[in-house]
Amino acid sequence: MNKKITLALIVSFLFNIAVKADEGMWLPMLLGQQVYDDMVKKGLKLTKEQLYDINKPSVKDAIIIFGGGCTGEIVSNEGLIFTNHHCGYEAIAKASSVEHNYLRDGFWAKTKAEEIPSENLSVQFLVKIEDVTDKVNETTKGLSEADYLKKLPDILTEMGKKLTEGTTYEGRVASFFKGNQFLLFTYERFKDVRLVGTPSESIGKFGGDTDNWEWPRHTGDFSVFRVYTTKDGKAGDYAADNIPMKPKYFLPVSTKGVKDGDYAMIYGYPGGTNRYETSFGVKLKTEIENPSLVNLRDVRLKLMKEQMVKDAGVKLQLASSYARIANYWKFFDGESKQLIKYDVYGQKQKAEGDFLNWAKDKPEYLSIFQDYRKAYEAWTPYAKWRMYLNEGILGSPVIKYAADMGSLDKVLSKKDVTPEEIKKAVDAVKKSHDVFMKDENLASDKNILAAVTNMFYNDIQQDQQPKAFFTWLKNKYGDLNNVHSFDAYAADVFATSLLVNNDAWNNFVAKPDTAVLHKDLAFFTANAFTAFYNANYAKFSTDFQTKNAWLGKTYLKGVMEEKGTKKMYPDANFTMRVSFGEVKPYHPRDGLDLASVCTMKGIMEKYKPGDYEFDLPKNFVDIARKRDFGPYIDKVHNDLVVSFITTNDITGGNSGSPVMNGKGELIGLAFDGNYEALSHKIAFDKDLNRTICVDVRYVLFVIDKVGGATNIIKELKIPQ
Numbered sequence: 001m002n003k004k005i006t007l008a009l010i011v012s013f014l015f016n017i018a019v020k021a022d023e024g025m026w027l028p029m030l031l032g033q034q035v036y037d038d039m040v041k042k043g044l045k046l047t048k049e050q051l052y053d054i055n056k057p058s059v060k061d062a063i064i065i066f067g068g069g070c071t072g073e074i075v076s077n078e079g080l081i082f083t084n085h086h087c088g089y090e091a092i093a094k095a096s097s098v099e100h101n102y103l104r105d106g107f108w109a110k111t112k113a114e115e116i117p118s119e120n121l122s123v124q125f126l127v128k129i130e131d132v133t134d135k136v137n138e139t140t141k142g143l144s145e146a147d148y149l150k151k152l153p154d155i156l157t158e159m160g161k162k163l164t165e166g167t168t169y170e171g172r173v174a175s176f177f178k179g180n181q182f183l184l185f186t187y188e189r190f191k192d193v194r195l196v197g198t199p200s201e202s203i204g205k206f207g208g209d210t211d212n213w214e215w216p217r218h219t220g221d222f223s224v225f226r227v228y229t230t231k232d233g234k235a236g237d238y239a240a241d242n243i244p245m246k247p248k249y250f251l252p253v254s255t256k257g258v259k260d261g262d263y264a265m266i267y268g269y270p271g272g273t274n275r276y277e278t279s280f281g282v283k284l285k286t287e288i289e290n291p292s293l294v295n296l297r298d299v300r301l302k303l304m305k306e307q308m309v310k311d312a313g314v315k316l317q318l319a320s321s322y323a324r325i326a327n328y329w330k331f332f333d334g335e336s337k338q339l340i341k342y343d344v345y346g347q348k349q350k351a352e353g354d355f356l357n358w359a360k361d362k363p364e365y366l367s368i369f370q371d372y373r374k375a376y377e378a379w380t381p382y383a384k385w386r387m388y389l390n391e392g393i394l395g396s397p398v399i400k401y402a403a404d405m406g407s408l409d410k411v412l413s414k415k416d417v418t419p420e421e422i423k424k425a426v427d428a429v430k431k432s433h434d435v436f437m438k439d440e441n442l443a444s445d446k447n448i449l450a451a452v453t454n455m456f457y458n459d460i461q462q463d464q465q466p467k468a469f470f471t472w473l474k475n476k477y478g479d480l481n482n483v484h485s486f487d488a489y490a491a492d493v494f495a496t497s498l499l500v501n502n503d504a505w506n507n508f509v510a511k512p513d514t515a516v517l518h519k520d521l522a523f524f525t526a527n528a529f530t531a532f533y534n535a536n537y538a539k540f541s542t543d544f545q546t547k548n549a550w551l552g553k554t555y556l557k558g559v560m561e562e563k564g565t566k567k568m569y570p571d572a573n574f575t576m577r578v579s580f581g582e583v584k585p586y587h588p589r590d591g592l593d594l595a596s597v598c599t600m601k602g603i604m605e606k607y608k609p610g611d612y613e614f615d616l617p618k619n620f621v622d623i624a625r626k627r628d629f630g631p632y633i634d635k636v637h638n639d640l641v642v643s644f645i646t647t648n649d650i651t652g653g654n655s656g657s658p659v660m661n662g663k664g665e666l667i668g669l670a671f672d673g674n675y676e677a678l679s680h681k682i683a684f685d686k687d688l689n690r691t692i693c694v695d696v697r698y699v700l701f702v703i704d705k706v707g708g709a710t711n712i713i714k715e716l717k718i719p720q
């Protein structure tokens with residue numbers, strides 16, 4: 001080893017000690033006080049005010065909540081939005097038909113007139129953040145523990161509404177540090193959002209569920225939308241003559257590329273983490289909750305896929321819910337594996353020991369883990385039951401829908417119910433039934449129902465079974481050790497239930513009658529399980545949740561005292577956060593090093609014509625073979641860089657988030673996390689955690705060369 005290298009190693013060693021690992025999802029308005037200096041040290045070139053300002057345009061104004069659970073960013077002065085393909089997925093599937101199959105073939109609007117309105121899709125901009133902890137504490141003063149928890153959600157909703165009354169904004173109060181702090185987030189919501197472009201699914205979801213949550217990765221996970229306003233620039237519903245938004249701020253795009261060590265900053269909406277989960281919680285997760293969920297989803301997914309591969313219409317119909325179920329099926333499986341592999345249980349026990357040690361002379365905290373233990377012991381015997389209800393029995397869409405009919409049943413069974421009340425309730429189910437039937441695939445649901453009832457019977461301990469139901473099933477359909485009995489039962493449900501048979505449904509809503517509903521096999525099944533759960537086990541769940549929440553609040557209060565809040569970040573809760581880190585390779589296990597970028601070469605190596613997950617469009621393959629990469633080629637790799645990884649701390653909800661360089665220019669879109677760090681919701685791993693990003697140059701390549709949508713490229717601001 002020569003001297004130069006040794007010196008470089010020493011310098012980088014010192015540097016690593018000085019700069020902490022890149023853990024943290026920071027609140028944007030506190031960046032200036034908390035981590036701004038660390039960001040600058042890592043390579044940030046923007047001022048505090050450029051990062052976040054409530055008076056002047058700043059980066060935060062380009063960041064949006066996209067739909068119900070994703071992030072997006074504004075990239076032009078005409079309201080153009082970039083987000084992930086998997087975030088636009090539902091809108092793309094809905095815009096598609098078997099004849100115009102944009103999910104399969106892609107879609108590129110060459111003019112604004114061709115853009116496709118997306119019903120029920122909205123985006124939200126953050127206006128400001130305010131601390132309302134005192135107000136919440138005042139309002140909840142004197143409530144008992146159980147009442148506090150029961151009423152808190154409504155209190156927060158009400159408060160959010162009240163504090164933004166008379167404005168066109170929406171206010172939402174969110175809880176931080178397990179109820180030790182409350183912040184009001186004010187948003188402006190825009191409801192006219194149109195699809196501008198999407199690559200074919202084979203590009204946007206290349207690698208499918210096989211590659212999901214994995215690195216190396218070759219997915220072009222992006223789609224393009226546009227937000228419209230009324231003519232005078234206001235938020236409004238869809239209208240044909242609305243105009244493209246004039247945003248306060250939009251992100252410029254950098255095509256200069258990334259290299260190891262480059263600064264990377266991500267703004268977005270991480271959905272949820274639980275970094276102060278206790279050892280008890282980790283154990284419940286790894287031993288009961290995750291394995292149950294994974295088993296049940298495994299079966300449901302197989303039965304859905306079986307129908308999807310047979311028919312393009314069914315594929316479109318089920319695509320979005322399949323992707324949603326599969327995404328967290330793999331996540332929870334990986335989460336358990338990593339929690340066990342890194343002994344997070346042991347790590348938590350150690351942290352709890354340290355905490356107790358700190359709390360030696362603080363009586364308030366001394367019994368906390370004994371109390372946790374009691375709470376977990378009381379709930380654990382029923383935890384599997386609840387999973388098998390939610391992910392099993394209610395994992396059959398028709399049974400889930402039947403359970404939702406409970407609200408109509410209640411109205412109909414009420415004494416002195418008025419005709420108006422009945423009409424209102426019936427109108428509501430008529431609407432929800434239309435939605436349900438659009439997504440309902442009878443063939444897969446029938447098989448799912450047979451499978452999940454069978455699994456329930458075999459996997460849940462005998463003395464916890466709803467005996468009446470299974471006795472009925474046995475008497476009517478035969479031996480419960482024979483799967484055919486469950487098949488016959490499910491076939492009967494689908495042959496007779498008014499929920500899936502049009503004439504019977506129309507007769508029912510014309511003359512709604514609880515007696516008819518209670519005889520319905522789907523409703524009867526839903527009721528048999530939910531009523532049994534409510535009568536026997538719901539109480540344990542409520543008690544557990546109440547205790548757990550109170551203990552959490554106390555524990556966190558202690559941790560905040562112990563560690564001081566100067567450099568503490570709150571758990572993710574789908575409010576805007578900023579994370580910073582760097583482009584960096586990693587070493588997942590002995591003998592294996594993974595580079596920080598993937599290229600077109602790898603796409604072509606994975607390409608499998610005709611495959612469900614690894615096929616590619618013909619024009620894409622032609623362009624790739626010709627190496628027609630235009631200005632998007634990476635000179636160092638002499639190839640097109642498709643994706644890269646960074647050390648940023650993000651989680652689900654951050655999907656679609658902009659990845660920016662030190663100047664705040666867009667270098668990629670975050671779309672996933674790596675398998676080796678799937679324990680990240682509970683414990684951030686400073687060596688293994690990576691965020692997987694699609695390189696913006698690949699995004700532009702697909703738009704330009706594959707989609708021919710130069711109109712989109714022209715809208716962007718690309719500093720030379």
Ligand code: ARG
Binds near residue numbers: 086208324326655
């Ligand atoms: N794992 C990604 C996330 O949660 C979603 C990827 C969707 N792709 C898929 N193959 N299901 O952000």
